[in-house]
Amino acid sequence: MTNLWHYRSLALNFFQREISGRYVGSVSGIFWILIHPLALLGIYSVVFTTIFRVSLPELGAGGFVVFVALALWPWLAFQEGVLRGALAVQSNAGLVKKVAFPNELLVHGAVCATYAVHGVGFLAALGMIALAGNALHFEALPLVAVLLLIQLFFTLGFALVISALQVLLKDVEHFLTPFMMIWFYATPVLYSVTMLPERMRQFIFLNPLAYSLGRIRDLLLHGGGLILSDGAALLGALLVFVLGRWFFNRLAPHFEDFL
Amino acid sequence: MSAPLICMKGIGKNYPLVSSGANRLRTVASLLLGNANIPHYTALQGVNLELARGESLGLIGENGAGKSTLLKIIAGVVKPSGGSLEVNGSIGALLELGSGFHPEYTGRENIFLAAALMGLSKSAITEKLSSIIEFADIGDHIDQPIKHYSSGMVVRLGFAVATAMRPDILITDEVLAVGDESFQKKCIRWIEDYLAGGGTLLLCSHSMFHIQTLCQKALWIHEGRPRMLGNSFEVTREYLTYHEEKNSQAVRGEHVTHSAGVYQIRSLRLEDDAGSTAALASMGGALRICGVVHSPDGRPPVILFGIVRADGTPVYGTHSNETDYHPNLIAPFLFGFCARLSNIQLLPGKYTVRAHALDPEGLRLFDTVETSVRITGQTRDYGLCRLEHEWLPGKEEFNTMWEA
Numbered sequence: 001m002t003n004l005w006h007y008r009s010l011a012l013n014f015f016q017r018e019i020s021g022r023y024v025g026s027v028s029g030i031f032w033i034l035i036h037p038l039a040l041l042g043i044y045s046v047v048f049t050t051i052f053r054v055s056l057p058e059l060g061a062g063g064f065v066v067f068v069a070l071a072l073w074p075w076l077a078f079q080e081g082v083l084r085g086a087l088a089v090q091s092n093a094g095l096v097k098k099v100a101f102p103n104e105l106l107v108h109g110a111v112c113a114t115y116a117v118h119g120v121g122f123l124a125a126l127g128m129i130a131l132a133g134n135a136l137h138f139e140a141l142p143l144v145a146v147l148l149l150i151q152l153f154f155t156l157g158f159a160l161v162i163s164a165l166q167v168l169l170k171d172v173e174h175f176l177t178p179f180m181m182i183w184f185y186a187t188p189v190l191y192s193v194t195m196l197p198e199r200m201r202q203f204i205f206l207n208p209l210a211y212s213l214g215r216i217r218d219l220l221l222h223g224g225g226l227i228l229s230d231g232a233a234l235l236g237a238l239l240v241f242v243l244g245r246w247f248f249n250r251l252a253p254h255f256e257d258f259l
Numbered sequence: 260m261s262a263p264l265i266c267m268k269g270i271g272k273n274y275p276l277v278s279s280g281a282n283r284l285r286t287v288a289s290l291l292l293g294n295a296n297i298p299h300y301t302a303l304q305g306v307n308l309e310l311a312r313g314e315s316l317g318l319i320g321e322n323g324a325g326k327s328t329l330l331k332i333i334a335g336v337v338k339p340s341g342g343s344l345e346v347n348g349s350i351g352a353l354l355e356l357g358s359g360f361h362p363e364y365t366g367r368e369n370i371f372l373a374a375a376l377m378g379l380s381k382s383a384i385t386e387k388l389s390s391i392i393e394f395a396d397i398g399d400h401i402d403q404p405i406k407h408y409s410s411g412m413v414v415r416l417g418f419a420v421a422t423a424m425r426p427d428i429l430i431t432d433e434v435l436a437v438g439d440e441s442f443q444k445k446c447i448r449w450i451e452d453y454l455a456g457g458g459t460l461l462l463c464s465h466s467m468f469h470i471q472t473l474c475q476k477a478l479w480i481h482e483g484r485p486r487m488l489g490n491s492f493e494v495t496r497e498y499l500t501y502h503e504e505k506n507s508q509a510v511r512g513e514h515v516t517h518s519a520g521v522y523q524i525r526s527l528r529l530e531d532d533a534g535s536t537a538a539l540a541s542m543g544g545a546l547r548i549c550g551v552v553h554s555p556d557g558r559p560p561v562i563l564f565g566i567v568r569a570d571g572t573p574v575y576g577t578h579s580n581e582t583d584y585h586p587n588l589i590a591p592f593l594f595g596f597c598a599r600l601s602n603i604q605l606l607p608g609k610y611t612v613r614a615h616a617l618d619p620e621g622l623r624l625f626d627t628v629e630t631s632v633r634i635t636g637q638t639r640d641y642g643l644c645r646l647e648h649e650w651l652p653g654k655e656e657f658n659t660m661w662e663a
Contacts, residue, residue: 010376021363251287
């Protein structure tokens with residue numbers, strides 16, 4: 001950890017590079033942060049409210065769109081964070097092969113940048129939802145940030161493992177896209193946990209994302225404080241992070257052999 | 260005496276040979292569990308090296324010998340498969356053209372990136388920014404993305420960053436060769452100053468001049484193994500000799516004929532003035548070429564000796580009747596001869612000494628016998644041998660002479 005602190009300016013550099021490389025160079029630039037999730041939201045809203053006519057009492061005053069929106073941004077942060085983190089080492093092969101530095105910073109930079117970008121997008125979306133006349137519990141925002149931080153630790157740990165495997169096995173990225181798609185539908189973003197049959201409901205909490213997304217949505221819709229299980233989630237996420245780092249740093253010295 | 264800056268014992272590097280998917284999975288598992296039972300090929304093995312502060316080392320060897328792998332191991336980019344490595348100092352590595360640079364970034368942004376990769380804080384970089392830009396001396400290009408740079412400009416920038424860091428150990432892998440003449444000189448001046456200030460240089464180069472100029476020690480790596488470690492002059496000479504011999508093997512066909520009943524050299528040996536066999540002679544020293552020659556008719560044959568460099572380039576040759584020398588009879592049908600070379604002005608390296616027996620008329624050449632000698636010494640002269648010369652002051656007339 002002390003070593004990572006020594007390289008803090010490098011971490012910052014990678015972080016900035018991830019953000020600027022992705023959005024500053026493109027024509028529409030920063031708008032993509034909002035356009036992509038909004039487009040997804042539009043599609044879900046058409047499919048589920050116009051075609052399937054989903055209507056549930058627990059959706060709250062804002063209806064389906066607000067219900068989905070509150071979980072969509074945190075989910076996208078996770079999904080994109082994992083996908084970008086997974087390729088972070090491989091796409092910087094030139095650097096990894098020629099310069100000695102803590103390779104994990106590449107993954108941290110990619111994941112944290114994704115969270116930052118979608119965090120800003122999430123705030124903007126929350127603002128729009130509020131402007132549209134929906135009551136949100138904004139006083140719970142600091143707690144939402146805490147839950148996003150827990151989710152970030154989990155994402156980092158997961159992305160570290162995937163990125164190390166990607167370097168050594170190469171074909172991880174092909175599995176990753178369908179895998180994340182399945183994960184998306186296995187996570188209550190488009191539905192709520194209560195809609196699940198009883199038998200499946202007990203398994204849903206094996207999915208860490210189900211917990212963090214559910215809590216974030218709950219806090220913003222109904223307010224409330226931190227609960228004991230949040231502490232357990234934090235410990236679990238930290239454990240994943242530590243294990244992910246161990247796994248990554250165990251394999252990192254061999255990256256140069258495989259890149 | 261402080262601890263050595265670099266201390267490596269038995270360093271080796273194996274690269275895994277992986278092809279199939281199942282193989283890869285097995286490799287990952289064994290890497291995680293830490294057992295080394297992976298199919299591999301050996302890029303480097305058995306390197307022992309100790310380098311003290313202020314010592315500089317040149318690495319030489321053929322392409323693919325493992326020089327870059329060794330530098331990468333010292334730089335910490337590659338983990339050695341075996342042996343122990345201890346580095347007690349900060350390292351600045353210019354491992355390859357533009358390493359640590361991002362092609363889309365401008366030169367200025369890349370300075371920040373490269374410095375951050377070396378672990379410098381932003382404020383420390385800002386402090387040094389102007390001196391880096393000044394050293395790189397690439398004008399307005401500093402604000403262009405480096406993908407538009409020429410390779411020379413990339414090297415300038417890379418070297419400029421390395422200079423600003425002033426690491427304890429500077430590692431450069433054949434990058435100087437890309438810069439233009441004036442930049443190379445600037446770099447060499449800087450390195451000399453850096454060495455004088457107690458810095459340590461690890462240089463990998465195919466320029467023996469750079470190795471000799473900048474490094475005290477040199478390590479010759481041959482096919483992944485250290486072949487010679489020592490004084491940079493001696494190692495580079497040895498290395499050049501190896502190449503000369505390698506080239507000559509392809510070019511020269513051996514013409515050694517032996518037949519009874521003709522004039523024939525029975526033995527040839529090199530001696531020093533004390534009369535003992537010598538395989539070495541120092542530059543400026545003396546050497547005797549002595550031998551026994553057989554004459555079928557009892558008449559003294561003519562002896563011809565010649566010296567060729569290891570690659571087959573003839574240096575000098577002469578025959579005995581040039582000076583009216585006749586080998587003297589030492590046994591029936593056997594004549595002895597001896598030629599003394601004084602004040603040898605051959606440049607250090609390996610040479611072949613050939614002796615031939617001719618008929619007494621000096622018309623027909625019957626025989627070739629050869630042996631080799633190594634000339635030792637330290638010099639930066641070029642070519643085959645030193646020509647006697649002296650440097651004189653310039654005169655004003657030179658100017659008018661040239662105008663005319």
